[in-house]
Amino acid sequence: MCTCDRHEQLRGTLQSLVNQSIGARFCVFVVDNGRVAARPVVEAFENVLDIVHERVREPGLSAVRNRALHLARESGADFLASIDDDECADKDWLAAHLAAAELSGADIQIGPIEPRFVERPAGWIVAGGFFAEACETPTTANLFLRLACLPQSEGDWFQPDYAVTGGEDHEFLGRLSSNGARYGVVSSARVYDIVPAERATLRYILRRGLRDGVYFGNRARKENATLAGAVAAGLHEFLAKLAYAVNHLFWSPRAGWRARRAGVDLAAAVGILVGLSGMKPRFYGHGETVD
Secondary structure, three states: OEEEOOHHHHHHHHHHHHHOOOOOOOOEEEOOOOOOOOOOHHHHOOOOOEEEEEEEOOOOOHHHHHHHHHHHHHHOEEEEEEEEEEEEEOOOHHHHHHHHHHHHHHOEEOOOOOEEEEEEEEEEHHHHHOOOOOOOOOOOOOOEEEEEHHOOOOHHHOOEEEEEEOOHHHHHHHHHOOOOOEEEEEOOOEEEEEEOOOOHHHHHHHHOOOOOOHHHHHHHHHHOOOOHHHHHHHHHHHHHHHHHHHHHHHOOOOHHHHHHHHHHHHHHHHHHHHHOOOOOOOOOOOOOOOO
């Protein structure tokens, strides 16, 4: 797992790994590029987990994810399981993933992510499913990866272009799938996203929509040889987001959450234009670490 200055949440994640029902041996790599090292948190689990803590100076997501992949491959492991540092795993999470991978031969597996709110959220958040993940897109938040499917060159892993904007996991896992990696969903391999009150807000949700749009716009620029091609790809998605927003607004008198969903779509549309312009606003990471 990767971590960045979420020490209390990290404790909960590590405790959920202590409670895993799996019989096979596993090692936990905590790759940390926070301002303040999570070493004291990790030390508290050294007697109950085979755990390694490593600091990375470079901010953003791509560097820590690549270091985690490197450590896993160097360890000789067959699989890498990935979870966020603000999530907790169901006790059968690893066992369910491993059993499914051995049965199906899948290279990339994901499972559901269910929200657990620290405080009771507004009704529209629950009704609209704003924090539920339906296993539609592979992410590192609940991932089981067969390490043999990795590209040999580490330069072909998570790309630094998305280090501060996010989306590096979507791009990398999508690229693996396009290159022949077999994909599967394991509905019994659940993790729980612990949502604090400050995230259960419209402002946070709109910012997440903006982030997703920026990622798509930047990816369109990266994957198209010409600016015209990038604009064409981005315009198609931009218009789609506007259409979704209009549809949600039309139905909003019957369901209040749809007005907020329209806002998310509009934020994503704006983000696409920002990404197409070449701008990369920082959604993840910070300056250099301090210790």
